[in-house]
Amino acid sequence: MPLLCSIVNAGITVVTLSPSEMQYHRGRDITPLVLAVVEFGRGHSESAVKGERVSAAWDEKKRLVREWRKKKQLAEQGRGPDPGHPPILTRRTPAWIGERGGKMFLIADNARIVQRIFNLCIEGRGLSLIVDRLTREGVEPFDDATNGWSKAYVGKILRGKVVLGEYQPIKLGEPDGPPIPGYYPAVIDEATWHQAQAAMAARKDHPGRSITTEKTAALFTGLVYDAEQRMWPKEETTRITDKKSGAVQSPQHCKMLIAWQTRGIKGKRRQKQVLVSARSMEGAAPSVSFPNEVFEEAILALLQEIKPADILGEQPESESVALATELAATEHQIHQLETELVGGGNVPSLASAMKKLDTVRRDVQARLAAAQQRESTPAAVAWTDAKSLFAIAKNEKHRLRLRGLLRQIIDKIWILVVPRASHRLAAVQINFAGGARRDYLIHYKAAGRGRKGSWEARSITFAAGDTRAARALELSNKKDARDLQKVLEKADLENVFGDA
Secondary structure, eight states, X not given: OHHHHHHHHTTOOEEEOSSSOEEEOTTSOSHHHHHHHHHHHHXXXXXXXXXXXXXXXXXXXXXXXXXXXXXXXXXXXXXXOOOOSXXXXXXXXXXXXXXXXXXXXXXHHHHHHHHHHHHHHHTTOOHXXXXXXXXXXXXXXXXXXXXXXXXXXXHHHHHOSGGGTOBOOEETTEEOSSOBTTSXXXXXXXXXXXXXXXHHHHHHHSOOOOOOSSOOOOTTTTTEEESGGGGOHHHHHOOEEOTTTOOEEOTTOOBEEEEEEEESSTTSOEEEEEEEEHHHHTTSSOOOOEEHHHHHHHHHHHHHTOOHHHHHOSOOOOHHHHHHHHHHHHHHHHHHHHHHXXXXXXXXXXXXXXXHHHHHHHHHHHHHHHHHHHHSSOHHHHHHHHHHHTTTTTSHHHHHHHHHHHHHHEEEEEXXXXXXXXXXXXXXXXXXXXXXXXXXXXXXXXOBTTBOOEEEEEXXXXXXXXXXXXXXXXXXXXXXXXXXXXXXXXXXXXXXXXOO
């Protein structure tokens, strides 16, 4: 009443259309205003009752689905009859699932598209490349993606568990109880889903794409860091801020990008891919490049010589097995509490215990999913698969697969490029996942008059001009990088590699 009166007193005319058209303005008898407030209250009450009824109807539907799930679990354990298809909560289903006669089924064409999205992800493509591939191949988007394929929609498909058949009830924008597995027909299996999560996790840890003019998979994109940029005084005081998140990035971790470089005289110019510092691309640091083709060939040849056992050491026991056991025990406790509730136990105390156990279950489920992602391709398997691809990674499919495997076995690669006239020396330090490390030196001789370009590489066991053990060398350390640069600038290449 006070609000309506203040609006009318401000000179604003209020009009109601039901139950009859009425106008309320300043100076009019207050009785119609009182009647209007009564009508407003009645309308609010009716809306509240309707909302409660709809909410109760949804709660009942969810209860029936959860009851179906319990019967389904008992049937799978051989302790009861199969309850058949789940009750239909809503006709609004994922784009690859249809409904007919109270039964849900996979729409074949759309299901194949979802499966292809997962295969592209596992092969090593990020969201942008998946969207680009689907668009270039003319794959029609689903009904709720009528504006074309987008990274957000593809990411939603890849990250969600709807593809496994899981349904998560929602209430007021928040999860309403635990998810219900087996509600939808599964379009992929769990092994495929975990492989995709592992592939996306690897890309998240090492993001980045090559700056190139053609579609080719750079094997070490996002893994290579420039040791030289740590040596510039400007880098010590510069605060680099991420434009999207606003977070201050460490200036020492300067990544190397892959760009095209044009060389040669007019009329005979050619392009080649080179590794170059990201900061130099912005004009914030000197540019010293190294041929990417030489870098890839040399590193693959050096990795081929490594015995995986020397890098891996003893592998820890599977974390997912222990977490799966813990989850099963928690779910058993929840089932016991549910049985007590049905039997008429102390409802408040049992409900409180159920809430605590449900929180524990969610935490264990999250940790189990993360562990399964990490273990979907064990390190030993990743090494074996990668080594089988070193010699044949020429086409896009093989290179994408190899790039994904390399991101699983390598944490960071530090590189220090030292130019020597027509020569280029690259000190490379590879930090493997798990903590192992290997140091190498690559020597590249550019092509000249009557001379073909060539390269050679070896383990960086020499200590020319440096009395410290080679293992003490840290290219991520500014002083070590500076000291090594001075050594390489004066090193006798004949002593290091033989006849240079």
